Amino acid sequence: DTAVSQTPKYLVTQMGNDKSIKCEQNLGHDTMYWYKQDSKKFLKIMFSYNNKELIINETVPNRFSPKSPDKAHLNLHINSLELGDSAVYFCASSPGTGMGGDFGSGTRLTVV
Amino acid sequence: GNSVTQMEGPVTLSEEAFLTINCTYTATGYPSLFWYVQYPGEGLQLLLKATKADDKGSNKGFEATYRKETTSFHLEKGSVQVSDSAVYFCALSDSTGNQFYFGTGTSLTVIP
Numbered sequence: 370d371t372a373v374s375q376t377p378k379y380l381v382t383q384m385g386n387d388k389s390i391k392c393e394q395n396l397g398h399d400t401m402y403w404y405k406q407d408s409k410k411f412l413k414i415m416f417s418y419n420n421k422e423l424i425i426n427e428t429v430p431n432r433f434s435p436k437s438p439d440k441a442h443l444n445l446h447i448n449s450l451e452l453g454d455s456a457v458y459f460c461a462s463s464p465g466t467g468m469g470g471d472f473g474s475g476t477r478l479t480v481v
Numbered sequence: 482g483n484s485v486t487q488m489e490g491p492v493t494l495s496e497e498a499f500l501t502i503n504c505t506y507t508a509t510g511y512p513s514l515f516w517y518v519q520y521p522g523e524g525l526q527l528l529l530k531a532t533k534a535d536d537k538g539s540n541k542g543f544e545a546t547y548r549k550e551t552t553s554f555h556l557e558k559g560s561v562q563v564s565d566s567a568v569y570f571c572a573l574s575d576s577t578g579n580q581f582y583f584g585t586g587t588s589l590t591v592i593p
Contacts, residue, residue, distance in 0.1 A: 400578060410519075410568055412583040424579045459524060465578050469515055474524035 372396050375460045375473035382450055383481055390445045390476045392460030399465060400424075401443040403435060406457040406475070415458075418443055450480045483508045487571045487584035494561055494591050502556040502587045504545075504571035512573040514538075514547050514554040515581070519568045528556075528569070561591045 375392040382388050394401065403415040416435045417425035423435070432448040447454060460473040488503040506512065516528040516538070529538030534549035543558045554571060571584040 402581070404581075404583075410586040410588075412525075412570065412586075414580050414582075417579050419579065461525075461581075463574075463578060469513075469527045469530045469574075470581055471527070472517075472525040 372471045373460055373462055373473040375458075375476055377476060378474065379477050379479075381479045381481065384450055384452060386450050387446070387448045388450060388478070389447070390458055390460075390478075392443050392445070392473060394441055394460075394462040394471070396462055396464070396471060397441075398462035398471070399440065400463045401437065401440075402461040402463070402470065403443065403445050404459040404461060404472075406459060408456070412459070416443075416445075447478075450478075452480050454478060455480045483512065483573060483575050483580075483582045485571050485573055485582050485584040487569075487587055489585075489587070490568075491588040491590060494589070496563055496591055496593050497560045498591075500556070500558040500561045500565075500589070502569055502571075502589070504554045504556065504584060506552050506554065506571075506573050506582075508552075508573055508575060510576035512575050514545070515572045515574065516543065516545055516554070516556050517570040517572055517583075519570065519586070521567070525570065561589075563591045563593055565589060566591050 373394045400419045421437045437443045457475045461470040463470040484507045513532045515530045517525045518528045529540040531538040531547035537546045568586045
């Protein structure tokens, strides 16, 4: 039933590890996004995909690599995790311009 | 470029008080405007939206009017409840729909 679901909800890992966060939407939306929310609640876009094609790739370290196997999925893989990567990561999807976005419940990543 | 500026928090109100959270934007073209709410420990939920000038978005007693002349989208509620305590984000989506731009969030606490 969940419209945008991302897993895991919590992720605690050591520096230097590689981890993935998965996102799936069952809304039939064309556009999917990854956002990073820092400790001050500021939301910044990382990536935007439209029909599996990368549209936006903000200034994000290339340790972050999104992958969209199909329109309903947008996964985020992070290599060589650093302390500064600790944040809440939100996946979102949207049917198009002006329609608003549906957000997942977030993945709280803690790098120790 | 596109950006959103919203009033700094935190905001603390007594139950049944009137709420205004200011939001102004800078955008090229014809953006759509949104208010999102984030309850403690949860993801972002779309609260209301407006897609063109003079549109009024409303939901759960909250309202905001898209004012092109003042580039504003202020959030208002006539009588807040304790359950409205959350962080509120103003956002815009540019004419491509490829990205949402968020304000910094305003934390609201309503006390009985």
